[in-house]
């Protein structure tokens with residue numbers, strides 16, 4: 596168990612202060628809002644260290660994670676770098692005795708997750724993933740309505756995101772860096788799904804279309820798949836699917852459709868539709884979703900470290916979507932569904 600401290604005693608640092616979505620700045624702001632003390636930034640790009648020094652005057656800046664770990668006393672480190680670096684950097688930080696938050700996805704393979712979890716347990720350090728979308732207004736409202744019985748027993752969850760178009764020339768489109776087309780938004784949509792279907796996972800079937808866009812991107816044969824599709828079977832009989840596509844001529848903005856025995860609940864980030872039946876009549880209720888509460892992620896981390904409150908996003912919870920994605924890739928290669936190691 597982590598030693599109990601005051602939140603302000605927890606000095607925090609980030610590795611990766613990228614400009615694409617200003618995630619490093621966002622993490623430090625949310626950590627500070629939770630009462631912790633921003634102290635250090637490491638990034639291999641000197642321009643991003645300059646940006647950090649402007650955003651947080653007086654903050655320590657380091658050109659590498661190794662130098663930060665050698666010279667800085669930060670006790671909690673958030674890793675906000677491309678996906679293929681998560682496991683290596685997390686292990687480096689855990690072995691240096693730091694608590695670690697890794698951006699999503701937790702890692703790319705189950706074996707990487709296992710090694711990180713072993714190191715955290717050995718050093719008795721916190722290990723978690725920044726699943727901020729656990730607190731998206733759309734999923735909080737969906738879970739509340741579905742658990743209250745609004746659509747009866749959940750039969751299936753289908754999550755889609757995609758449009759037709761060439762993948763960008765950023766690292767997210769490289770299979771070896773990102774993990775593949777399912778690893779970016781896919782982990783968020785799987786994490787939504789696991790909140791809706793509260794049952795053990797039994798097996799995973801994965802399917803990919805590759806090669807259509809590859810000649811047209813800078814990553815060539817290392818380009819992400821054009822489309823990824825997975826099917827998860829759960830104990831108790833429910834199933835879920837996830838499809839992320841660059842071939843979807845009928846675009847979908849991260850839509851989740853939950854089918855139950857008495858109705859359906861369809862939502863995206865902004866809107867929802869509840870479709871139920873009164874006698875022979877179909878009743879459709881539409882509306883907007885409440886605001887997201889992403890600040891709760893670091894409030895929970897600070898509460899855990901300072902007051903021993905239970906951690907919501909445990910390393911084992913974060914391993915679940917990665918395990919499914921890892922099995923998806925293996926299943927697609929094997930041409931058959933594969934059983935899970937972790938339920």
Ligand SMILES: NC(=O)c1ccc[n+]([C@@H]2O[C@H](COP(=O)([O-])OP(=O)(O)OC[C@H]3O[C@@H](n4cnc5c(N)ncnc54)[C@H](O)[C@@H]3O)[C@@H](O)[C@H]2O)c1
Pocket residue numbers: 610611612613614615616617618619637638639640643659660675676677678680698699700725727728779
């Ligand atoms: N949770 C969310 O809502 C959300 C949103 C956007 C991005 N992300 C995640 O954040 C992570 C980073 O994405 P991004 O959009 O910020 O990428 P980015 O390319 O904007 O930034 C990555 C930064 O990491 C730095 N970097 C790379 N390797 C490094 C290393 N070994 N040591 C130190 N610095 C290193 C780069 O120089 C760059 O500044 C990814 O895991 C991504 O999936 C999450």
